Amino acid sequence: MTLEKNPTPQQSQGVPELEPVRRGPRTAVSAAVARRLFHAAVNRLAVTVHEGPSGSRGGRTLGQGGPSMTLHRPEEFYARLGRDGLIGFGESYMTGAWEADDLAGFLTVPAARMATLIPEPLQRLRAFVTPRLPGHHRSTEANSQANISHHYDLSNDLFQLFLDETLSYSSALFDTSQVPVGAGPGSVGDHLVATPPEPADDPDPRLHGPDLAEAQGRKIERLLDEAGVTDGTSVLEIGTGWGELAIRAARRGARVRSITLSVEQLELAEQRIAAAGFADRCDVELMDYRALGADGRTYDAVLSVEMIEAVGAEFWGTYFRTIDQVLAPGGRVAIQAITMPHDRMLATRDGETWINKYIFPGGFLPSVEVIDQITRDETGLRLTGQLEMGSHYAETLRRWDRRFLAQRDAVLALGFDDVFLRVWHFYLAYSQAGFASGYINVSQLTFTREDQ
Structure with a gap:
């Protein structure tokens, strides 16, 4: 089954309202950090990530080879990931900013290394950046x-x-x-x-x-x-x-x-x-x-x-x-x-x-x-x-x-x-x-x- 790749970020039945990407200096900085951390993590994993606008010839390929992920809208992906971490990772899938032919197969690879994907010094900051349960x-x-x-x-x-x-x-x-x-x-x-x-x-x-x-x-x-x-x-x-x-x-x-x-x-x-x-x-x-x-x-x-x-x-x-x-x-x-x-x-x-x-x-x-x-x-x-x-x-x-x-x-x-x-x-x-x-x-x- 092919799911629509760019659903409008709006209220959906049974789904909390999805916010649009926020702009500004904080988003720009956090997106840049997220891009570097994501690249470093992916390049240590047995996955393939195609980065670039959908249909672009100028994109790049990351990872060591394995289940694939395609970033259709990298800027949105890194903005959401930088601002909201793993919540943003999931939300960028919801909007179609990225896709995977074998979604479970792709996600299984980083899940097996979840505790070590982020450098330990940054993991200590988790409590300060992770949203608290409402x-x-x-x-x-x-x-x-x-x-x-x-x-x-x-x-x-x-x-x-x-x-x-x-x-x-x-x-x-x-x-x-x-x-x-x-x-x-x-x-x-x-x-x-x-x-x-x-x-x-x-x-x-x-x-x-x-x-x-x-x-x-x-x-x-x-x-x-x-x-x-x-x-x-x-x-x-x-x-x-x-x-x-x-x-x-x-x-x-x-x-x-x-x-x-x-x-x-x-x-x-x-x-x-x-x-x-x-x-x-x-x-x-x-x-x-x-x-x-x-x-x-x-x-x-x-x-x-x-x-x-x-x-x-x-x-x-x-x-x-x-x-x-x-x-x-x-x-x-x-x-x-x-x-x-x-x-x-x-x-x-x-x-x-x-x-x-x-x-x-x-x-x-x-x-x-x-x-x-x-x-x-x-x-x-x-x-x-x-x-x-x-x-x-x-x-x-x-x-x-x-x-x-x-x-x-x-x-x-x-x-x-x-x-x-x-x-x-x-x-x-x-x-x-x-x-x-x-x-x-x-x-x-x-x-x-x-x-x-």
Whole structure:
């Protein structure tokens, strides 16, 4: 699919307003610095960057060879990069100032070297130049529903265009071996790594093969196993999604309470649960996790799939203390969490990113180490198992992106525009690159009580 290369920088449905390039001495100086840093970084990478106006014969080629990027409007690119860093990098893609035939492939190369691309003396200035997370994006009780709604209430029809039939919007677990690894930084308890899956495509890019739905089911069933969900188990799910985990838990004979802050997800989840015949076993409520515990109810199993990313660093302790409070004696906790290395988490904490601004307001990724530390310091929970599966998320995202691009006309028919298409293609490819490079990871984490 070819996306429009120069969409007008204006308000787009589902996308915050994109500012035009600012002019003046500060922009000129920051653009010149960005150009030098970008050239120095690219020339150390296995990529190819074509710099020059579209169709120009006087451009230059940078890099050591590899996935290619074309700067159609270099002046705009360096102005945005200089003024707004990685946010500007993403915004210049949104306007079509640059293009890449294999966007995820190109982004994977710098993602693997992210911590060393900028000289260390300049990295120390990060806190002074990186935008801070806006106050209205902090994941407080007052802000959280708006943050969630920004993404998850865009349109159920939109998500159905690129997700598989289970409507699972989280990493799948493909049928591969799981290899135990030795103890080391970031590994706690029984530590397994899922070997990478083989990439596979359905002949029709608008479709997903049955193996993706099977892999999503495998992910959920493993979490239910880890949490000990069987006939008669009382289950709490924090973050409903579109109801697939609740359906599968109810199918085992469990009684499920699921909470969400997405109005659209709640509506469709209830419909799917009822259609599956489990309306009498599942209750879905619009509720912030911080309101749990007020009624004194406890649960044998607490599950949460890729919800901790929206909690915000300042509320991680609240999140785990709440889980500890509502977990019944002898209960188990299983969560799926996107994580980043501890040193990168510390270096980027409290800053705003392109993903925050355009996709997930208030989101921030924890490290496995900080999860272990918080649960040890503030709760009776203990991390007893970990399955890393980052390569499986890279493959999941590759398939979502492929299908999303193939559904261009259907996305436009929902009222979205070319700016939105570019934003979401960049988001999916950027995320795929993060997992493919190992810059970010995803794990299933199991917790039990200290005295069990």
